Amino acid sequence: MRAARVLAVGAVLALLGLLVWDLAKGDGDKVAKEVNRGQVVQAPNFRLPLLNGTGHLSLAALRGKVVVLNFWQSYCHPCEEEAPDLVAAHEHWAGRGVAFVGVDVQDFKGAARKFLARYGVTYPIVRDGPGSTIGPFGLTGYPETYFVDRRGRVVPPHVVGIASRDELDTGIRRALESA
Amino acid sequence: MKRLAAAALAALVLAPAALASEQHPTQRELERELVCIECHTTLDESDSAIARQMKAYIARRIRQGATKSQIEDELVDQFGPGVLGVPRKHGFDLLAWVLPLGGIALGAVALGVGARRWSRVSTEPRTGRGSVKELPLDPEDERRVDEELERFE
Numbered sequence: 001m002r003a004a005r006v007l008a009v010g011a012v013l014a015l016l017g018l019l020v021w022d023l024a025k026g027d028g029d030k031v032a033k034e035v036n037r038g039q040v041v042q043a044p045n046f047r048l049p050l051l052n053g054t055g056h057l058s059l060a061a062l063r064g065k066v067v068v069l070n071f072w073q074s075y076c077h078p079c080e081e082e083a084p085d086l087v088a089a090h091e092h093w094a095g096r097g098v099a100f101v102g103v104d105v106q107d108f109k110g111a112a113r114k115f116l117a118r119y120g121v122t123y124p125i126v127r128d129g130p131g132s133t134i135g136p137f138g139l140t141g142y143p144e145t146y147f148v149d150r151r152g153r154v155v156p157p158h159v160v161g162i163a164s165r166d167e168l169d170t171g172i173r174r175a176l177e178s179a
Numbered sequence: 180m181k182r183l184a185a186a187a188l189a190a191l192v193l194a195p196a197a198l199a200s201e202q203h204p205t206q207r208e209l210e211r212e213l214v215c216i217e218c219h220t221t222l223d224e225s226d227s228a229i230a231r232q233m234k235a236y237i238a239r240r241i242r243q244g245a246t247k248s249q250i251e252d253e254l255v256d257q258f259g260p261g262v263l264g265v266p267r268k269h270g271f272d273l274l275a276w277v278l279p280l281g282g283i284a285l286g287a288v289a290l291g292v293g294a295r296r297w298s299r300v301s302t303e304p305r306t307g308r309g310s311v312k313e314l315p316l317d318p319e320d321e322r323r324v325d326e327e328l329e330r331f332e
Contacts, residue, residue: 004289075228106216106229108236108257130259131216 029138035146035158040178043069043146043154044136048126051104052116057126060152065099066175067148068168071133073107074115076142082162083119089168090123097150098172099123105142106131147171149178204247209237212265213251216258233262 034041047058059067070086072079090100100123104112109127116125133139137146145159145168155178159167200208207223215225215233222230222237233254240250254262316324 004292007285073229075232106258108232111232129216129257130261 029135031136031146031154032138032140032158035154035156038156040149040153040155043067043148043152044133045152046103046126046128046133046136048103048128048133051109051112051125051127052121053124057101057124059101059148062099062101062148063152064150065097066150066172068093068098068100068172069103069146069148070100070143070163071103071105071137071139071145072143073105074111075107078162079143080115080119082143083115083121085163085165085168087120087122089165089172092169093172097176101126103128103133105133105139145171147175149175151178153178201247204241204250206234206238206241209241209247209250210234213237213254213262214264216262221264 031041031044043059045058045060047056049056059069068086068089070082072082086100086102093100102121102123102125104125105128107127107129112125112127115121137144140160143162145163146154147157149155155171155175157167157171157174159171163171210223211221213222213233214220215222215227215230217229218225218227222234236254237250240253245253251263
């Protein structure tokens, strides 16, 4: 009888633990919400396989550089429309302490590689097949762009939809100026 | 013996169907079993862009003669195990089957033990401490009961 009670209490505690874990995990869209309110928040880290290279890339490894983080999919038409401006911005800002990273979310590898070849994307692209970055960054669609400062913090603006060349330059300048 | 024969017969009937499904899967069965990674419904219920891509991929691989396991493995490689409608019955995913079944089994055992105890308590004669038989009557009460009973004699 005592063992049964211990078992029951253990089961209840385990369920409570699961609930707490799920609630903590569900708080992921905090980044998008806070940045949209003009706040500066720590960027959630990720370590994902490179689509146009070998090995993995972690966001934390880029600390010390401003990072333009662009989330996209190959079958998203606005992403196609945005690609030339991203490529041009990358060429302009390369070598000025600014790194561009594309996160290809829930996409077929083959289709994504064709997209990169079509638009001449040369900056690192990581693959997030299961969509593990959606929750932590609070993504609502594609494309979306975040700007991360040298200290690994996401700074406004957060561009939902196509980021124009002006928006990219503004975001990069603000991230460079962020103390 | 009859049950064993029935089970063997069922296995004989079902095995070729399972093998056929593995070797020559149909678009319909895969769309019913696999999940759209973006909308979290089965592919046959989804018409999102990625679901259409997944359906086209499945159709192409079926035409190329891929087995059901191959197609499933390839989609898991692309999108992770979330594309499988049901968890696999090996490795870590086996826990998803074992834990609920184990929970049900434990619950059944607990219910059985509880019911057995309860039935024992309610059918056994009460001879322990606090039982009705052993409660001594107050002398005053005893006198009143005797008086009442005398009236019926």
